[in-house]
Amino acid sequence: AQSVTQLDSHVSVSEGTPVLLRCNYSSSYSPSLFWYVQHPNKGLQLLLKYTSAATLVKGINGFEAEFKKSETSFHLTKPSAHMSDAAEYFCVVSETSNDMRFGAGTRLTVKP
Amino acid sequence: DSGVTQTPKHLITATGQRVTLRCSPRSGDLSVYWYQQSLDQGLQFLIQYYNGEERAKGNILERFSAQQFPDLHSELNLSSLELGDSALYFCASSATGGAGSGANVLTFGAGSRLTVL
Numbered sequence: 001a002q003s004v005t006q007l008d009s010h011v012s013v014s015e016g017t018p019v020l021l022r023c024n025y026s027s028s029y030s031p032s033l034f035w036y037v038q039h040p041n042k043g044l045q046l047l048l049k050y051t052s053a054a055t056l057v058k059g060i061n062g063f064e065a066e067f068k069k070s071e072t073s074f075h076l077t078k079p080s081a082h083m084s085d086a087a088e089y090f091c092v093v094s095e096t097s098n099d100m101r102f103g104a105g106t107r108l109t110v111k112p
Numbered sequence: 113d114s115g116v117t118q119t120p121k122h123l124i125t126a127t128g129q130r131v132t133l134r135c136s137p138r139s140g141d142l143s144v145y146w147y148q149q150s151l152d153q154g155l156q157f158l159i160q161y162y163n164g165e166e167r168a169k170g171n172i173l174e175r176f177s178a179q180q181f182p183d184l185h186s187e188l189n190l191s192s193l194e195l196g197d198s199a200l201y202f203c204a205s206s207a208t209g210g211a212g213s214g215a216n217v218l219t220f221g222a223g224s225r226l227t228v229l
């Protein structure tokens with residue numbers, strides 16, 4: 001069975017500093033992995049996805065994530081945080097279209 | 113605008129009542145998914161429909177039901193409402209989602225916030 005663990009429920013960074021949101025997964029197969037972002041009172045928006053192509057995936061708004069099979073990780077990073085990055089971030093693992101597991105979410109706070 | 117339309121945006125009702133939430137998927141998408149997001153449970157998958165037929169069921173209560181119509185819009189019916197049903201209900205759509213299909217990108221609507229008093 002597949003599962004996903006977001007290691008931090010809350011991350012706080014200063015504007016202009018790097019962002020690291022951690023995600024570990026468990027899967028019996030070669031899963032697809034996603035990061036979604038949810039801004040306050042908004043729906044979830046796809047940031048990026050990994051589907052067994054390049055292990056370093058670039059997404060929107062300067063975010064990227066690296067798939068590390070040996071560590072079963074898919075951490076999300078950004079070199080320099082912006083105030084508009086403050087949001088909730090969800091890591092998702094999926095083996096099939098009808099079985100997507102969402103992590104509990106990481107709330108990112110960006111301080112001026 | 114994601115292309116997935118949910119109505120109503122906000123709904124306040126009383127315990128024991130019944131409500132219907134509506135979702136129009138993005139143009140061309142055949143699958144509709146319903147999720148419930150609450151503070152204590154996080155994002156929970158409820159049910160998926162593909163081209164009018166139920167494809168997968170998650171943590172959906174028996175008091176809840178859904179359907180997808182021939183024009184592909186979907187409705188989620190919540191009955192005998194309890195205080196604990198207060199949550200944000202999201203609809204998402206994807207292009208495929210039929211049997212044997214791989215992981216899909218979901219496009220989410222803005223959600224319907226249900227408050228049960």
